[in-house]
Amino acid sequence: MSREREALLSFKADLLDPSSRLSSWQGEYCCQWKGVGCSDKTGHVIKLNLRNTDTPGYPMLNYDNTHDSNNCLILSRDEMGSSLAALQHLRYLDLSYNDFNGSNIPVSLGSLKNLRYLSLSSSTFSGRIPFELGNLSNLQYLDVGCGSAENLLYALDLAWLSRLQLLSYLDLSGVDLTDVRLDWVHMVNMLASLRVLRLASCGLTSTMSASSKSNLTHLQVLDLSSNSFNTSLKYKWFWDLTSLKELHLSSCSWHGSIPEELGNMTSLQVIEFSANDLVGLIPSNLENLCNLEVMYFGLNNIHASIGDFMDRLPRCSWSIIQVLSVELNGMTGKLPIWIGNMTSLGALLANENAITGTIPLGVGSLRNLVELDFGSNKLSGVLTKEHFSGLLNLRSLDLSYNSLKLVIEPNWVPPFRLFSLVLDSCRLGPHFPKWLKWQTDINYLDPGNANMDDVIPDWFWVTFSCASDLILSGNKLHGSLPANLQHMSARSIDLRSNNLTGQFPWLPINISCLDLSSNSFSGSLLSEIKAPLLQTLLLANNQITGTIPSSMCQLTGLLELDLSGNNLTGDVMQCWKESDNNSSMLSANSADQFGSNMVGLALSNNDLSGEFPNFLQSASGLRNLDLSYNRFSGTLPEWLPEKMPSLKMFIVRSNMFSGHIPKNLTCLENLHYLDMARNNISGTIWSLINLKAMRVVILEAHYIVEDSDLQKSIPVTTKGQTRDYNFIIYDLVVNLDLSCNSLTGQIPEEISLLIGLTNLNLSGNQLIGKIPNEIGDLKYLESLDLSYNELSGEIPSGFSALTSLSHLNLSYNNLSGMIPSGPQLQVLDNLNYTYIGNPGLCGYPLSKNCSTSTTDADQSAGHEDADHVVPLYLGMGIGFVVGLWTVFCTMLTRRAWVIAFFQIIDKLYDEVYVRVAISWARMTEKTSDNTT
DSSP states (O other), X not given: OHHHHHHHHHHHHTEEOTTOTTTTOOSSOGGGSTTXXXXXTTOOEEEEEOOOOOOXXXXXXXXXXXXXXXXXXXXXXXXXXXXXGGOTTOOEEEOTTSBOTTOBOOGGGGGOTTOSEEEOTTSOOBEEOOGGGGGOTTOOEEEOOOSSTTOOEEOSOOGGGGGOTTOOEEEOTTOBOTTOOXXXXXXXXXXXXXXXXXXXXXXOOOOOOSOSSOOOTTOOEEEOOSXXXXXXXXXXXXXXXXXXXXXXXXSSOOEEOOOGGGGGOTTOOEEEOOSSEEBSOOOSOOTTOTTOOEEEOOSSBOOOBHHHHHHXXXXXXXXTOOEEEOOSSOOBSBOOGGGGGOTTOXXXXXXXXXXXXXXXXXXXXXXXXXXXXXXXXXXXXXXXXGGTTTOXXXXXXXXXXXXXXXXXXXXXXXXXXXXXXXXXXXXXXXXXXXXXXXXXXXXXXXXXXXXXXXXXXXXXXXXXTTOSEEEOTTSOOEEEOOSBOTTOOOSEEEOOSSEEESOOOBOOTTOOXXXXXXXXXXXXXXXXXXXXXXXXXEOOSSXXXXXXXXXXXXXXXOSEEEOOSSEEEEEHHHHHHHHHHHSOHHHHHHHHTTTTTOSEEEOOSSEXXXXXXXXXXXXXXXXXXXXXXXXXXXXXXXTHHHHOTTOOEEEOOSSEEEEEOOGGGGGOTTOOEEEOOSSEEEEEOOOOTTOGGGGSOXXXXXXXXXXXXXXXXXXXXXXXXXXXXXXXXXXXXXXXXXXSSEEESBOOGGGGGOTTOSEEEOOSSOOEEOOOGGGGGOTTOOEEEOOSSEXXXXXXXXXXXXXXXXXXXXXXXXXXXXXXXXXXXXXXXXXXXXXXXXXXXXXTTSSOOTTTSOOHHHHHHHHHHHTTHHHHHHHHHHHHHHHHHHHHHHHHHOHHHHHHHHHHHHHHHHHHHHHHHHHHHHHHHHHHHHHO
């Protein structure tokens, strides 16, 4: 039909076809074109299947990573045309897994009245789903799902669904239904023929229905996963659907226990309850669920014994269960011995629990097992070849982070060919395991921290030449690497924390991540680093010498570069200059982009010199910069906040930078770690009010944690020491260190606004004035050092409120007065040295008592009191003389009084004399007796 042929060619004209999938679309006989099907009777086009078949398969059990996204058709214009409307006899239309560039679903599709099958799944359509699709009264299959939570499509109501009475398959996954005005449960309940209903990631919040009884008596698959129902699973309408074969309820914020009604759904083959807040064991009445094949219960809060949980699985299904997932549940106890009876098991996932005991030998008889994950538990014991003897189909094995020891004969030949092997923290050593030689299909290998004290054998680089990820970190591997690794296909190689020696090798051409840090590599870096895809290069803590080669500046895709802890010399800028001057125009333009993608740069602990690296002006996304312990000089640039607005950690400690602190440096709103200590920086401390990241209390760091991050560390100088902080928690350290410079002026009062500070060090400067009174507001401060300045006045009483403080140094200033008291101030470390060099201070813990010391106020009061002493004693003397002469004069006028006075004196004298004589005689008599 020429009209239909022209419609197809018009549709093709709007598409980009990078893989030439439509190369057969030429000539007059369109029924022979790829993807086009015609009726044998009429010749009309009745089928158009342009589905992109190069899509990822089942992620758990599929280990073929050949997905090619470039095989999709791409719409070359903003909106898809209406040319397909000419295909009025079309019954089958599949455009799924292509790229329609965010265009709207054409309203004209609603005119294809003969359509039985319509799939637009995951083809990046956007906008409102046209209600005209309700005109397709013959439609039996409708899939407009996004396949994810992208929510590019939306619907305001689902009333149009009621006209699709023949519909047996409906997939609206990823379609935004938050604004659906009518009861969505009631709408789908009207589709009595429905067998499959998928509404995952639709923004649904309610499962209530106005309908008293469900009409979905033929429903076999229900998928409501990744919505936010946030309620109990009890009393839901879907528990009456006893015909269900698949029930997908993961990531829905369900809470409470799993209802007993689950035991009535005897047709169930797939149960997916993972990633909720469910508690307790599965119901005990599942004995009739004999068709169970797949069970997902991972990422809940079951916190039960793994043995008790598995004992509740229906015995009649033991031999047919294919997938059992209970990871991340806090499960305890031992694995059941009968686990070998689950003969159809293809995937057993029990990682990240607290399972104890040994791995039963029965695991080795699971011939159909494809994936086994017991990682991150408390398993112990010895594994021998008998534990693996029957695992003929095993493709993925994870036993990491347990206390397991593999004792396997060197000549053992495994019955499996693994795709992924993770044995981190298992004991394999001391010798390198020879049985790995047979794992030629390995894509991901991780025997890190496995107690291997050996050389890496030559066969390793051949056997794993096609592997994508190789992780051998944290062992005691020694010897050197092959001089040339360009034959490798690896994207990531991690050999950090070993004892490897030799020179830096030629790298695999496709490598994106290389970590050789904490070894003993020596010599200089290659003059030419041919790794254009390199994103992460970590060479810290080796013995590499020479200069940074100009080829380094050609690595424009670098995200993270760590060359710290080596013996590198020269000007860092020379790398950029040589690359710019000596390369071709294309390379020179690339050199101009060096650092533009960088998020982390560490060059500390070398002997590098020159000025502040100018190429960092293009590093707008840089978050961490460490240039400490080098010989950089000159002034710090003014362009830092403008060119590097994302900077979170800025360390230039122990260099020779001079000049003032750039005024706008404190405008780095994301900066939470600033260390400029031990330079020649002068001037005053500018306003700190714009350091917004330091004004926020960070109580918890949020990361997507990768295994490699657990062993990364960053040096942090605090409490008078330099410590390595785990990469995951360093974001909790809020640091301001300007010590050992030549700063003058006063401590800014707004420093008290930086309430997130955990470490403040302004020591070794020439700061004057008083310590701000509001410093007590820094309640999360753990270390405070203001020593070796010229600060004066009293220590603010607010110091008593620093309840997190564990290190304080105020020594060698001009502070005076009483030292504040407080529970935390009494238990500081180095308490004897905290206040030394301040002669005006008194009180605990100093021996100087404030009651006997004289402060300025006390001396002033003393001088004031001394002015009244002379008149006081003069008045007392005159009064005594006048009183005494008054008595004498009175006695002279009356002779009788004089005689009486002296008689009293004589009588008193006689009485006293007699008493003394008697006492003396008694004492003499006792002494004589004792002598005898």
